[in-house]
Amino acid sequence: MKDLKSGHKDAYDLILEAIDMGTYGPGDRLVESELAERFGVSRTPIREALQRLETQSLLSRDGRSLIVASLTHDQMAELYVVRSELEGLAARLAARHATDEEIRVLRAMVEEDRAYLTDPTALARANRRFHKQVHLASHNRYLVQQLDLVHRTMALMATTSLAAEGRGENALAEHDAIVAAIEARDGDAAYKALKSHISIAFETRLRLDAADYADQV
Structure with a gap:
């Protein structure tokens, strides 16, 4: 079977x-x-x-x-608000609780994912893997469960923000900053870096959606 x-x-x-x-x-x-x-x-x-x-x-x-299902503009905005806070919390907790091995895996992911810069679909998969690793490194099962639900709903978006020109390279630079803060065990910096990362992704998606709408008019 x-x-x-x-x-x-x-x-x-x-x-x-x-x-x-x-x-x-x-x-x-x-x-x-x-x-x-x-x-x-x-x-x-x-x-x-x-x-x-x-x-x-x-x-x-x-x-x-x-x-x-598909997400309305308001639903997408609401989802990103929740995602931003939960992801930021995961990064803060990862800075406190991640093992040295988990941090090395995160660092390796940032380097390995550069190979996918010309393939938005593969980069999107790598991006989900990276975020999941941050979630797990928080060592908070309840937070991981809530983030799983958020990321399942993210699948209802028809396109990835990583398809925008130049977004992939910038996203990896943002991942690098997130890992650097976790490596430094700086919870506040990790929280801010991941929240900023999500904010930029949301803005990029809004620009993509606006462009698609303009093409349809």
């Missing part, structure tokens, strides 16, 4: 990963039978996963069909 070959992921994780990777984007219809065939699982766990995703507002109803 395909789900067993995919690291023992259940139907929920498989669908969520497909949304996160852009296989299904905002407005795409999700059909039980097609998902069951794609992932090699029965329709019952698929149905349960879809219900769970709908409860979490990651899917919405379009008549009798379930589609991948």
Whole structure:
């Protein structure tokens, strides 16, 4: 069965990963039978996963069909406010509690991710991996759970801000500053560096959305 070959992921994780990777984007219809065939699982766990995703507002109803939800401008703004505070807190706690090994991994990620500067999709995956490592380095399970929920909702955005010209290189410089603050065990600096990083990402996304809207008018 395909789900067993995919690291023992259940139907929920498989669908969520497909949304996160852009296989299904905002407005795409999700059909039980097609998902069951794609992932090699029965329709019952698929149905349960879809219900769970709908409860979490990651899917919405379009008549009798379930589609991948999309975020309004206000929802996106609200999400970034919450993300900024939670990510900043994670960085502050990481500066206090991260092990030396975890900090070395973060530093290595910054260097390794330079290889993806010409590939926004790969860089977006690397970016999620970096942020997840900061979350884990906070050593606060409840904060990690809340950030997982925020990042799941981030998958409802059709494009990555890293696609903007020059954004990838600047984002890595911001990651470098975050890691430097964590290395220095400076919680306040880590908090400010990560909040600034999220603020710039939000501004970049707003500019991209404005440009897309102008093209459609």
